[in-house]
Amino acid sequence: MSPSVFKFIPLQVFLFIVGICTYAQSVMAGQSHIFALVFTILCLQLSDAGTPTPLVIWHGMGDSCCNPLSMGRIMKMIEAEIPGIYILSLEIGNSFTEDTLNGFLMPVPEQIELACKTIRADANLQNGFNAMGFSQGAQFLRAIVQQCDGVKVYNLTSIGGQHQGVYGFPNCMGDDVVMCDYVRRMLNLGAYVPAVQNNLVQAEYWHDPINEDKYRSQCIFLPGVNNENVRNETYVSRLTSLNNFVMVKFLNDTMVQPQESEWFGFYAPGKDNQVLTLQETQLYQTDQLGLKTMDEAGKLVFLATEGEHLQFSNQWFIANIMPYLY
Template structure:
């Protein structure tokens, strides 16, 4: 019997999916994001996923500007090797680091930024964030955090005490600049980094238990002078003034908000349901 052999040319097929950079949260490390990496490669085979192995565990308490610089070096390296763009998925405190990178890099090539349960409008609560300071109550933490030494601690850089708003604006060297709440040389560039995004996705929920208020995940926060009344995102002065570009994104339909019940903070990046419903489709 005659045998016929057909030779087909070999093709190298590049992944159809953009690279994804994952950034961990406070008192955590890159290994904690392995579950999310697995979700991504299962849903989008061939995706190049980078877990940034910096500022792990206790080093995650390093001041936020140092973290923005460190994470930024890695993220920009990935961008340089990815001319078609990349995605950022950043958890908890890492979401603020990533936003700092975006707002410091007006020519970035990030398509989608997924902010996964991150204190984007700040933190004010007795949660696991401050267990390393067990002798302090949240009402007194401004006495530490709004000092030069307190501003060397990451949490101090986004501690937003609504009862001491004047001190927050005066002494906090990170979040007020990031939010364009005060004028600085940084103000000219930090809005363009957000507007340049194709999608900003924020994910959070009322059962988080760490981000306080949990609405901070979506840029909402307590009303100045109150530790109970929430000013929702679209009612925030910063949104209405389009201080960092949120309103621009929203009016384009590119500011995506997910409120998910039943998820505690430490499980967001390990929850397959959250990935399937709120993340997977934005990483194409």
């Protein structure tokens, strides 16, 4: 669908509106209180129109909130296109190093709880915001939409997120080769062993299509947030309240298996060689999470780009993603 974009009003126009409103209010000082009140409300609405919608972003595995080569570059690009925008890049921990390690080691529910507290405590986000997640940060931000009380998200953009999980770990993002090797060894030992589930983030969205029952009963994050065991109506109502849920798939991705998980598809149950689109899955057909409702309302946006995992040009990002960040 075509994005519903509210064109950003330049700062000069915003200041002009505020000036006119202030002058008009002073002129009307002797007029009806009711008329003055209505005009004041109108002026406040016009003033708000000049403020860009804030943005919350969450980085992927092996990255940190403010790496100048990744999230830092993205933030600078957005700030150049939308002057005055407020951006919160979530940091899970007290340093860049902690943030990176927690992306491997801190249980996802604990990360969601910390991020939720950070967002709710931020005065700049009280009137709502857009959200954009990269790789695993995308499904974590979706959990914020569904689980975090008192927040309002307008558009959720998933850049290479694995919303049905992964079943394969061919490549590992980031510079920490030791951590990547550790992840592979732990998953090979048994992704659903409690010691692995509680100490390895990637195990918490490891989706074994051959052992669906074990996945649904022993995986501590993904089955719950996907409503695969119990239909949580709060999750459904909050997710379907989004204006748009944008999902980006990388057509040459060798990091995510299967790639279709980036569009909420996955392997057929009991098979690891047959991939279903979202619309072919039981999750969609039973509308267990509200995705069918969103699709029929035109709220699901499926974008694809050539390239490896999270590899895209500034030009592609500006043309395809920026409309959902205003």
